[in-house]
Amino acid sequence: MERYATIASTGCHLPGIRVHNDDLRRTFAHLPEFVDKMEASSGIRCRWHAPEDWATSDLALPAAQQALERAGLKPGDVDLIILGTDSPDYITPATSVVLQHKLGAVNAGTFDIGCACASFPTALATAAGWITANPLIKTVLVVGVYLMHKLTEAGDPMGFFYGDGAGAAVLVASDRPGFLGAAAQAGGAYHKHWGIYSGGTYEPATVESVKAGRTMVKMIERYPPEINHEGWPRVVRKLAANCGFAIPDIDFIVFTQVRKGSIELVMENLGLPMEKTHTIMEEWGYTGSACIPMALHDALEKKKIRSGDRLVLVGSGVGYNQAACALIMP
Incomplete structure (x- = not known):
């Protein structure tokens, strides 16, 4: 009998501190019209922040708990946890092992995937491989989480x-x-365009690098928009060819949620109507490694995705990495 991996449930957590663009207009009062321009280009009107005493694993925990509850499973039922983030608790150990402890998933192995906002489709593909290749692996929890603020x-x-x-x-x-x-x-x-460049082996953290802000996230050089505008359609077509379906056969598609205009351009390039996608950046901001599973969960909650639909997830992360995967929804 053939063995497949399928999505049993999803979960999502949005923290409780609301930061509206009106708040940022006061923060960036020294940059006239900056927030208005950013809102117009991205579609983002609001974002939410976790408490300052939270770590990334604290943010991941309620989403993981909800997904397990909706699947009718307990933490002890999980065989493997794969966590994708580029805002980890620590450089090492892995954030997934911290989540395993907080969740109480005592029977689970864990590892992190670190390809920024391409992490979730990459992690899903990895999880599917573990399930199909290992008869003892029956349940995998995949988490995308972002605490970049x-x-x-x-x-x-x-x-x-x-x-x-x-x-x-x-x-x-x-x-x-x-x-x-x-x-x-x-x-x-493009690996030097955006990142956290001090704190690893390239430049171990020093008093000087901390004072200079190099242990914090920086955009050094703007990414050309064609990376996503051309790269997303290319990886989707590559995926369709690999899986043996045509682009019109896609029932629903979810992209990295950074600029709504980019999604509109790519949907037009693919010949797909906007009704076949979903966006959350307007009210939730850019949630990086978490944005694809959050958008997927929200689309399912709004009943935009039905059983039997062919679903495609497309992630794009700094470095840059891009990944896409396809699933049939149960």
Whole structure:
């Protein structure tokens, strides 16, 4: 009998501190019309921040708990936890192992995936591989989580984008097709454009680097918009070819939630109507590694995705990494 991986449930957590664009207009009063321009170009009107004493694992926990509860499972039922983030609790150990402890998933192995906002589709593909290749792996918890506002210097204009949040999905073994396949691409020449450049082996943290702000997230150089505008359609077409379906066969598609205009351009490029996608950045901000599972969960809650739909998830993260995966919704 063939063995497949399928999504059993999703979960989501949006923290409680609301930061509206009107709040940022006061913060960036020294930059006339800055917030208005950013809102017009991104669609973001609001974002939510976690308490300052929270770590990334604290933010991931309620999303993981909700996903398990909705699947009718207990933490002890989880065989593997895969967590994607680029705002980890620590450089090491992995945030997934901290989540495992806080969740009480005593039977689960864990590891992190660190390809920024491409982490969730990458993690889903990895989870599906573990399930299909290992008969003892029956339940995998996949989490995407983002707490980048704590790693942003006060007054950094890029702080306009960063919202905190977490999303999760439970994948289980099934005898019916669920996960269909994945595709990935990268452009490592852009690795110096955006990141946290002190604190690792390239430049261990020093008093000087901390004072200079190099242990905080920085955009050094703007990414060309064609990276997503051309890269997303390319990886979707690569995915469709790998999985043996045509673009019009896609029933629903979810992208990294950073600029609504980019999603509109790519949907037009693919020949898909906007009714086949969903956006959350307007009210939740850019939630990075968490935005795809959060948007997926919200679309499911709003009944935009139905059983039997062919779903595509497309992630794009700094570095840059891009990944897409396809699933049949149960």
